[in-house]
Amino acid sequence: MALQLAHEAAARVIGTGRPGDRDTAQGLGADAFPDLESEKLEDVGEVDVVFDVIGGEILERSTAPVRPGGPLVTVAEPVTVHCRDGRAVFFVVEPDRNRLADLAQRLRDGRLKPxxxxxxxxxxxxxxxxxxxxxxxxxxxxxxxxx
Known part of the structure; x- marks a missing residue:
């Protein structure tokens, strides 16, 4: 969903995952897709924000592309990594009726595809x-x- 929301907001989106995930990620709006099994995240260049949903070694590797001053946000685990001149935060979703209603409308409209x-x-x-x-x-x- 995060990938789709970022794409809808006209962000350049770099999705990552296993090789078999490439077509799905690009079909949902990813502009680029480095394969986490064989490619370095450092090779994607600098990015404004990293949104991590995996944690562990992938979270550690995800600090490399974050631009100086940019955030790395993870929902996978409490943060133990540091970004150069930036911040890494553990994000826990809080329910919000209006935002959930907006997401539900996007699902009904077909703008979000679960x-x-x-x-x-x-x-x-x-x-x-x-x-x-x-x-x-x-x-x-x-x-x-x-x-």
Whole structure:
């Protein structure tokens, strides 16, 4: 969603991920896509903002392209890295009714396209959300039976 929102705001967006994610990221608006398995993030040049959703080694590597004074924002884990002349912050989403309504309208309008990887029953939630099980896209847990 962050990629799509940045693209909609006319930002130049650099998506990253595994080689199999390239087409999806570019289809959602990424202008460039370095492969995290074989390319260096330093090679993308300076960027104004990095938004990390992975953490760990990728978060550490993500400090390289941040321009001096620019922020690195992560939602994956508390920050332990430092950016040159910039700041790294751990961002926790706070619910906001108006912003959620805006996102819902963008979904209805087709401006945001969620990627649904799997729909699982509530009984299978623990297994479906296990870190060992990687499913591209979001996993939806069905709480009630469909009519």
């Amino acid at each position: 990627i649904v990887g799997a729909v699982q029953p509530l009984a299978g939630a623990a297994a479906a959300l296990s870190p060992a099980k990687r499913t591209p896209g979001k996993t939806i847990i069905r709480v009630a039976a469909a009519d």
